[in-house]
Amino acid sequence: MRYLEIALEVLKEIGIFVLIMLAIAAVLILLGMASGYIHLALDKARRRKRRQSGQRTNGGSHIRGRMTRMARPTLLMTPTKHPGFSKLGGEPELPPGQAWPPGQKASRAFLVQVDLAEVRAAEGPDWLPADGRLYAFYDDERPGFVDLVQIVHSREPASESAPCPTDVSPKLRFPERRVEFLRFRSIPSLDWLGVDLRDLDDDVDLDELADLPNEVFGDELQHRIGGYPSEIQDEQMALSCERLRRGLDPHDGEEPTPAILRASKSWRLLLQIDSDPALKMNWGDGGMLYVFIREQDARAGDFSKTVTLFQCY
Incomplete structure (x- = not known):
């Protein structure tokens, strides 16, 4: 008991x-x-006070206007029946004497080659040189590093296809697709604009603004040159590029200094490489590779200081 x-x-x-x-x-x-x-309630009161004082608010029409005014040309790389030099996959047509770039553990995989004269003829970005060729090589051992993709620039005549080194993994030997360039207007995303969603008015259709940058491309795979990136995750990529180039953690949560903010404005999207089942390209889970360069470096023909970002679903 x-x-x-x-x-x-x-x-x-x-x-x-x-x-x-x-x-x-x-x-x-x-x-x-x-x-x-x-x-x-405080956010609403702040927006109400701003309207009553006559200050301009971040309404949908205002944001859409900013996006439209900041549009830049971009070239979509699409299959062509009239092959030229530019292509995705296959084997690169390197100039004589150009070494195949090494990676961290093996030779890099070849991604794309671009004739800059073709880019200029298609009215691509005016900050790219008018001649020469670009080659992009990928190292899957370098995620998170600025040189995940390495760019080789040459003004020497191209030769026949260079055989792929034997140490390149078979899964990184992509089929060839010759491409041509279609010009579109590329519109920045809310992330690229650095819009604080808390500052938007209540009646703003966020889904409409978020979908606007990709509307023009429809269901096309977005292998592109120039313009703005098609972000998969929330990220202010220009700031990430500047931080990475300075050896800083782009996701440390620290507010960017005025110097970093100013310097970030010079970064431009050089290449965007989409996941592409036909080419057996898959970056993570259907992700994308984004290669950026400072405008002043591109105009000078210096492609040694690019920064590559990677996002996936």
Whole structure:
């Protein structure tokens, strides 16, 4: 009988403890809800005050206007029946004497070659040289490093296809596709603009603004030159490029300094390489490779300081 009384007493104490913990949890939930409501009310009050004082708000039409005004030309690389020099995959037509770039553990995989005269004829970015050729090579041992993709620039005449080194993994030997360039207007995303969603008016259709940059491309695979990147994840890529080039962590959460903000404005999308089942290209889970360069470096023909970013689903 004594054991039963002890057991009942223990159960009673446990019950009281559980009730106390549930009460504490309920209070914390209510405090969290109240905090969220207060922040929401403060944001609304701030926007209302801004409207009443005559300041311009970040409405949908204002943001759309900024996106349109900042549009840049981009060239979509599409299959062609009239083959020229530019292509995705296959074997590169390197100039005589040009060494195949080494990777961290093996030779790099060849991605793409581009005739800059063809790019200029298609009215591509005016900050690229008017002649010469670009070759892009990939090292899957370098994710997170600026040289995940390495660019080789040459003004020497191209030769016949260079055989792929035997140490390149078979899964990184991509089929060949000759391409031509189709010109589009590329519109920056909300991420590229650095828009703070908390500053937007309540009636802004975020989905519409988010879809706007990709509308023009439809269902096309986005192998592109120039323009703005098609981000998969939230990221201000120009800032990431500047931080990485300075040897900083792009995701450290620190506010960018004025110097970094100014310098980030010079970064341009050089290449965007999409996942492409027909070419057996798959970056992570259907992701993309983004190669950036400073405009002043591109104009000078210096492709040694590019930064590659990678995103996937």
